[in-house]
Amino acid sequence: MTPYIEENKDRFLSELKELLSIPSVSTAPEHKQDVLNCASWLQSHFESIGMENVEILPTEGHPSVYADWLHAGDDKPTVLVYGHYDVQPVDPIELWTNDPFEPTVRDGKIFARGATDDKGQVFLHVKSLETMLKSDGSLPVNVKVLIEGEEEVGSEHLVPLLERHKEKLACDTILISDTAMYSPEVPSLCIGLRGLAYMEVEVTGPNRDLHSGSFGGGIENPANVLCGIIARLKDEYGRVTVPGFYDDVEDASEREKQDIASLPFDEEKYCEANGVGASRGEFGYSVLERLWTRPTLDVNGMWSGFTGVGAKTVLPSKATAKISMRLVPNQNTHDIAKKFEDYIVSIAPKTVKVKVTDLHGGNPALTEPDSAGIQAASVAMEEAYGKRPVLTREGGSIPIVLDFQNILSAPVVLMGFGLQSENLHSPDEHFHLENFYKGIFASTRFFHQMAAQG
Amino acid sequence: MTPYIEENKDRFLSELKELLSIPSVSTAPEHKQDVLNCASWLQSHFESIGMENVEILPTEGHPSVYADWLHAGDDKPTVLVYGHYDVQPVDPIELWTNDPFEPTVRDGKIFARGATDDKGQVFLHVKSLETMLKSDGSLPVNVKVLIEGEEEVGSEHLVPLLERHKEKLACDTILISDTAMYSPEVPSLCIGLRGLAYMEVEVTGPNRDLHSGSFGGGIENPANVLCGIIARLKDEYGRVTVPGFYDDVEDASEREKQDIASLPFDEEKYCEANGVGASRGEFGYSVLERLWTRPTLDVNGMWSGFTGVGAKTVLPSKATAKISMRLVPNQNTHDIAKKFEDYIVSIAPKTVKVKVTDLHGGNPALTEPDSAGIQAASVAMEEAYGKRPVLTREGGSIPIVLDFQNILSAPVVLMGFGLQSENLHSPDEHFHLENFYKGIFASTRFFHQMAAQG
Known part of the structure; x- marks a missing residue:
């Protein structure tokens, strides 16, 4: 934690509450103006923290918000941060403890629609950029930020937008925080998608x-x-x-196999949660190996x-x-x-x-564990959480990851600060404030590591 | 052909036309009165030819018509003739050459809804009974007739009716003409259902x-x-x-296997008609053996x-x-x-x-080829058609056959005079008049044979 983050914790939280109180439900036509208001809020916010070229990029649907800061020098890499400011609908509303758009802190968690998916996670990068710009007067690398408004409706207009703004968005690494850590005790980095x-x-x-x-x-x-x-x-x-x-x-690397084997995984609970007597898949592999690497x-x-x-x-x-x-x-x-x-x-x-x-x-996607982005994210997570993150994968596909990699020809780093247990897409969605603050710190460390490696 | 049948051919035909002109469509609520009219017509007709105890048996749906003649003596068997007077709907009406309820004779066939299914087939037994009653003043066996009005809607109320009138309908053999002969050249008797x-x-x-x-x-x-x-x-x-x-x-008998092998069956045409490259079923058996006996x-x-x-x-x-x-x-x-x-x-x-x-x-049903009913029907068909009928089976089930056998504990004889080609359930349904007249004669011979064997 840097002094700047410590000193501004309360303001960061009240700004996050402001962002979370905008009902930017992208599926609902009646929330169209709220979605636009949310984009405007981000636009003003970027301007207020010293980001440049702030602009709302229109699409045939909801717009994206763009901002950059490109004065680190040609010898420094460029990182594109991606996230989304739109949120899921709130139904069934009666199952919420507080109004989903009246963010409320309980037990160190902030409860609101979009808290973990993805406003809380995207906003921690915004606060990281602010921390560096205000503390150091500059960023260690060139940074571009793209926050879209249609992720919860399938990112329908993202591919044309990426293609239209291919040059503006050109970068060396894409950083996305829209996934979960393996568990509260196990920080992780997702390096592969099937x-x-x-x-x-x-x-x-x-x-x-x-x-x-x-x-x-x-x-x-x-x-x-x-x-x-x-x-x-x-x-x-x-x-x-x-x-x-x-x-x-391609077989998983030895490091990855060891990482997977070291992960806490209770197969009995997994089966119980899914209502089956036993797991089942390819013989000779553990459940996680099967889900991620086979x-x-x-x-x-x-x-x-x-x-x-x-x-x-x-x-x-x-x-x-x-x-x-x-x-x-x-x-x-x-x-x-x-x-x-x-x-x-x-x-x-x-x-x-x-x-x-x-x-x-x-196609499947796999980031080299030794790539600059993964190395930087690994160090950053270790500095924030006190332990080296494990390398995990996802069994599913995240189509936008492939779209980013294909169109911008840059590797994606999935550095998630959410938790599977945080009710994303469900009532009482929340985000652990500890991970919000640790995430801000980890984000600053990530950019510094990228600069050191660059 | 008996002289009485010869002399009354034209009247039999015009009476059949009268019966066929009643639109007794059992599925259609708007034809409810027509169905009742058809039952009344049969009631009067039975009375006019000398049948006794003529009665309309109500059900929760359309009624059945009953008639009997029971003076052949206790030493003679009792035969129950079953058929149905209700017919299928006529749609698509535009594909009919003549109005489906204006019976028209062309090329030796009578075209009308219900011609072969089942008015033509049930009426030939009525004319057979008339022929014997008028020629001989008596019937050679005791005869009961039950003609129902709901066969085309699944005989919904037949089982309760059979159970309610179990004694009235008690018999030694049940005769049903509601199936087809194997082909115009191959008279047949169906002895088994899967x-x-x-x-x-x-x-x-x-x-x-x-x-x-x-x-x-x-x-x-x-x-x-x-x-x-x-x-x-x-x-x-x-x-x-x-x-x-x-x-x-149980393996098919040698006689049956020979009969099946002797039947004309063009496997290539069969496959072509069903749009497949080859037939397929249990190895080691012909298509007909598979369909009927396996x-x-x-x-x-x-x-x-x-x-x-x-x-x-x-x-x-x-x-x-x-x-x-x-x-x-x-x-x-x-x-x-x-x-x-x-x-x-x-x-x-x-x-x-x-x-x-x-x-x-x-359960599957199989009539013993040597049973009294099959023997009598076999002789009767041979006398009418000049060749011994082959024994066939049906691949499907006819639920009412099992209902009759189970409730009345008597074997069923399926003596069909229809042809598969007579468009039952389709536009231009028709019945070959040759089979109508041969059927009347065969029916009279059946009753006489039953008496001889009784």
Whole structure:
């Protein structure tokens, strides 16, 4: 903690309360003006702390707020900080202890919609920039900040905005604080996200629904066939059987494996929380290894024939399933989609027609643990929390991470100060003030580390 | 053909036209009075030909018409003739060549709604009874006739009616003409119907839908599990793998196998008509053997997770399938349902919960080819058509057949004079007049044969 942060703690908190009291619910048309007000509030705030070129960037939806400070010198790296100022709706409102837009502190936590997702986390960087600008009169690196207003509605206009302002947003590292630490006791950095290949498989048997009495045993049933195909997509060891599926899978590094093994993980509680008797996935790996470092395959949906109440004796004409594969470095979504399609076609019996469609996909992302951004974030977290952060990954994809990396060609650092337990998207959302202040300090240390490495 | 039939051909036809012109559509509330009018018409007609105890039996829906003649003596058997006077709706009306309730003869066929299903077929027995009563002054056996008005709406009130009038309807053989001959050149008698065990299998994984990115590879997916279970219900030879499934299956008799083998069946055309490249079922049997004499298993419907357009990354909490097994003599629906449930439970992994529900069932039915009714019908058909009828079966179940057999404890003879090609349930429904007249003659011969055997 720096003296400046100590001295201004109360003001930082009251400013955060001000920001949290603006109901910038991006999904709700009736809050459109509140969203704009929130952008204006940030604009004024950036100006007040000495950030430059402050500007509201319009989109076809809600605008983004931009600010920068670029006087660190050409020999210093440029960091782009990203966050979002829009928030989730508040329903069910009756389950909130306080009004979601009347921020209230209890037990060292601030309760309000957006507290942890993402106003509290984005504002700690704003306060970090202020701390450095006011204490030192400058920033150790060049900094750009982009705070969008549509994250909770799928960042619909972010990609065109990034493309339109590619030069303005050019940077060496992208810093995002919109994720959670592993646990209150375990600060962490997320270095990887799984990719996705999302497919649809449609099996057609007879040219119309048939009576299962008159035709059952004569004509192949496409629902039985589809089940047979899906059953053959994984073996008894939970491994995906699509030929070549594992060809490009890169093993986790030894450091990462050790980090994962060292993490507190109560498998019994995990199963209990999800209502299952045991976890299940690829044999030979722990649950966290499976979720973060191993690819997998899941049926996301399927349907065929009669799905109403009671008994209708139909032999269906069609059966369809949505099947997605989570990918890890260095699998490629197009390559996997092609291998999947080829395999399905090869195992489908000749008595049916099969159609495979690639619905959606994205490549996995992995930041080098030795990259400048991760190194700087690691030191910064250790200085703030007194212990080295562990390297974690996410089992899911965060599409904007890929968008940033693809369009701006810079690596993303996910330095989260939230906690999974902070009710994001739910009533009584909150943010631990300890992490708010530690986050401000960690953020200042991150920029200094980037300068030292630059 | 008897002289009486020859002499009265034209009148029989004009009476049939009268019956067919009554729009007794049982599904349509606006035709409720027409349905009643049709019942009254039959009542008067029975009275006019010398049948006795003619009566309209009310139900909670449309009524049935009853008539009998019971003076053949205690040493003669009693035959109950069953048919239905209600008809299907006429839509799409624009595809009819003539008004569906203005019966029109073209090319030796009478076109009208209900011509073959079932007014034409039930009326030929009425004319057979008239022929015998007018020619001989008596019937060779005791005869009861029950013509219901709700067959096209699922015979909803037939079971209570049979139970209420169990004594009145007591008989030795039940004669039904509401099915088709194998082909115009191949008169046939249906001696068997498959039974049914219709089950629902629900697999529950996690206690709620999960994000397939955050949990895929950690928690078992119930849709994948359900597919795995279904895939294991049949082996590569198309045989059902439920332990004990075939224990009670009775092989078809040698006569029946020969009959089936002798039937004209164009497998290529069959596949083409159903839009498949090849037929498929249990190895080692022909298509007709599979459909008629072998049990099978079909998925009738299944659903899980996201079934909308696009890609939603859900790991579903539940996956459900409706799975039915067609049964053949002497399988028992309750026994098979139990074996199915036991097997499913035994192969389900411990990572999911599985619930098996018996939704619906019925036992298979097979009439002894040597029974009095089949023997009499066989001789009668041979006398009418000049060739011995082949013995066939139906792949489906006809629930009323089981209801009759169960409640009245008498075997059913299915002597059909319709043809599959006569557009039943479709526009331009028709009935071949040749089969109407041959049917009248065959019916008279049936009753005489029953008397001779009695």
